[in-house]
Amino acid sequence: MAQEVIITYETLFEILKRERERPDLQKLEPDFFGNAISYIKDKKKILEAKSDSPFASEEKKKTERQLDNIYKIIKELYERREKKIIMLAFDKSRTRSNLIDTTALLKEEKVIFDALTGLLDTYRESILYSVLNEKMPFMQPNPIELSGRRHLEENKTAHGFKSASELKRTTKLVRFTHAIPKFVGPELEEYGPFQEEDIANLPEEIAGVLLSKGKAQEIEEN
Secondary structure, three states: OOOOOOOOHHHHHHHHHHHHHOOOOOOOOOOHHHHHHHHHHHHHHHHHOOOOOOOHHHHHHHHHHHHHHHHHHHHHHHHHHHHHHHHHHHHHHHHOOOOOOOOOOOHHHHHHHHHHHHHHHHHHHHHHHHHHOOOOOOOOOOOOOOOHHHHHHHHHHHHOOOOHHHOOOOEEEEEEOOOEOOEEOOOOOEEOOEOOOOEEEEEHHHHHHHHHOOOEEEOOOO
């Protein structure tokens, strides 16, 4: 049985420090928000407790300062993770690749990620692919839908949008530095599996994700 993680001021600071120092979204305990709320409530109980002890006043002042810092830590942690989630959604929408690692998202953050990805997908189809197909952008008043993929397919059919695969796609020749299991591309095409040192010519957006994650190296074609 996994040991329950207890939130303390020190653990919160370490979590924020790790999120500051590392570019990728860091994994948190699934119940992080609930544990943080319990920790805040415990601190508030100390402030609300009545005591005639001469040390009570000093203890309350110390708790007030700590509670203020806890609020600041949680706010900064959220905003740093929020920025990383936005970039994950951008990469997912741009590449439509299953290689985007979302395992570090909390369940609440997954809702944000899905909503952002759906919004970016909708505008990409409505604006970019319309213009590339010489059509005026088609805009919905409320483009965010959780069933984003189905909504996009309906729009493409109704308004004659071409999919990304129907537009000219450039490719990159890459050599794999790590083994990669079979995966599905943005147009539901299958790739792989690939072994270390395998060479493949892949669509630029998929190759870009592999290169950015250090899973492959580009081979310059002469």
